[in-house]
Amino acid sequence: MESLIRGLRMRVLITRHQQAAKSLENDLKALGFITLLEPLISIEFLKCSIRFENINAVLVTSGNAARALAMATKERNIQIYAVGDATALVLKKQGFLSVASAKGNSIDLLDLVTGCVDPEEGRLLYVSGEEIADDFSKHLIKRGFSFERAVLYRALAANCFSEGVLESLQNNGINVILFFSPRTAEIFVKLIVKFGLTESCSTMSAVCLSKAVACKANHLKWHKVAIAKKPDQVSMITALSELRSAIKSEWK
DSSP states (O other): OHHHHHTTSOEEEEOSOHHHHHHHHHHHHHTTOEEEEOOSEEEEEOOOOOOOTTEEEEEEOSHHHHHHHHHHOOOOOSEEEESSHHHHHHHHHTTOSEEEEOSSOHHHHHHHHHHHOOGGGOEEEEEEESSOOHHHHHHHHHTTOOEEEEEEEEEEEOSSOOHHHHHHHHTTOOOEEEEOSHHHHHHHHHHHHHTTOGGGGGGOEEEESSHHHHHHHTTSOOSEEEEOSSSSHHHHHHHHHHHHHHHHHHTO
């Protein structure tokens, strides 16, 4: 009970990589949350160059892919389709001039491209990291598109918790974990098991970007699990705020 009551001013662990976590941390502090940063993935950009011959459009499914694309080419007039507004914003800040947002997830991106691009007019360029969701490529093929995949970065998994976060986990000093991808949730689960902290999760809650993320997080037994209504940062913050209200009501 003590840790949950103390958690009414919630201590939130952000598992995103440092660059993506900055704006989120500021937003959460403004809402009265105490934040801890623990990037479970580090991004290594690969030295690549891209040619756009016979390429009709470029597909970008993450902010990391957007930054990697900007590093791999000086071309800024290509047509780009981004998975969501956050990714589109990164692309625009990098100087790309023609960016359309699917405002959702990979299926929304597929729908947008299907409605806007004629498969007969050229190939698509799918910018990605080393690990991808196989379904996305399969769906492109099913919809009649030919494409090339440009692997521009790799995501390296953490193999331990930082000393401060480990101590907080051991002493019930964290109330909520934020998960933005299936892989970060999977890494967290492995580390929790590695350090023998599975029972600690019963006093913590998880906020997940999507059902796919929650599926990985649910390998642990949480106090509560919340899923964002949309796969974006605003919806994650909303889900976290609603979770805080729900936990507060438990102790009135």
